[in-house]
Amino acid sequence: MKQITDAKPSGARKTYHHGDLRKVLLDAALAEVAAHGAQGLSMASLARRAGVAQSAPYRHFSDREDLLAAVATDGFERFTEALLEAASDGDDVTALNRMAVAYLVFGERNVELYRLMFASGLVPGAAPDSALKRAANTSFQPLLDRVRTSDPAASPLSAHVRWGQLHGLVMLKADGFIHDPLEALVGVLSL
Incomplete structure (x- = not known):
């Protein structure tokens, strides 16, 4: 009988795929703009609102101006x-x-x-x-x-x-x- 284990192969990476991260970020940015205006929106606040790493928004937007x-x-x-x-x-x-x-x-x-x-x-x-x-x-x-x-x-x-x-x-x-x-x-x- 074959035993099933939860162990991952030793070389496996622990990564999280967010799905359509660009859409998630845009939705989060729209919500932030609606709630507080564009002046308070930063890449860091966007990452927090979207629940992603602070570097994640830079995969889709070069800077704040690009995001806006x-x-x-x-x-x-x-x-x-x-x-x-x-x-x-x-x-x-x-x-x-x-x-x-x-x-x-x-x-x-x-x-x-x-x-x-x-x-x-x-x-x-x-x-x-x-x-x-x-x-x-x-x-x-x-x-x-x-x-x-x-x-x-x-x-x-x-x-x-x-x-x-x-x-x-x-x-x-x-x-x-x-x-x-x-x-x-x-x-x-x-x-």
Whole structure:
């Protein structure tokens, strides 16, 4: 009869495979940004939050800036999905208003991530061919497309003005200057 033992071969390494460590780290970074803002996020705090060795984040991110760019990229991708979903959930006539609500809701529910995406200087400083720059540019496209659909003669400047209105409302609401409900804000916008 063969005996089963728990002993490992003498040359076996004791390693722990975390699975999708990059996703775990990004999720932990998103949670840290949501809870405390991006300014307090460090590679060491990320490792602690993810429950991994302090060197583990460096396997996926070269430094804090690289990590923050990845978090912002993920944020822009989620933001774009929210806008596209809102645009497709009804008729074309009210699509721009639905997108405006989705924009404001995203900003209100993700204040610190929104600040990282739009107010941190990461995007303007990103390389033109970077994932961050592409994700940021892609996030503007649904609004531009919807403005052009509602008014074929509208220029990109018209979409920028609408974007500026929405951005201003998100920031003013986040900073406590506006207390009105989101629906009321969208109702008075000149979309």
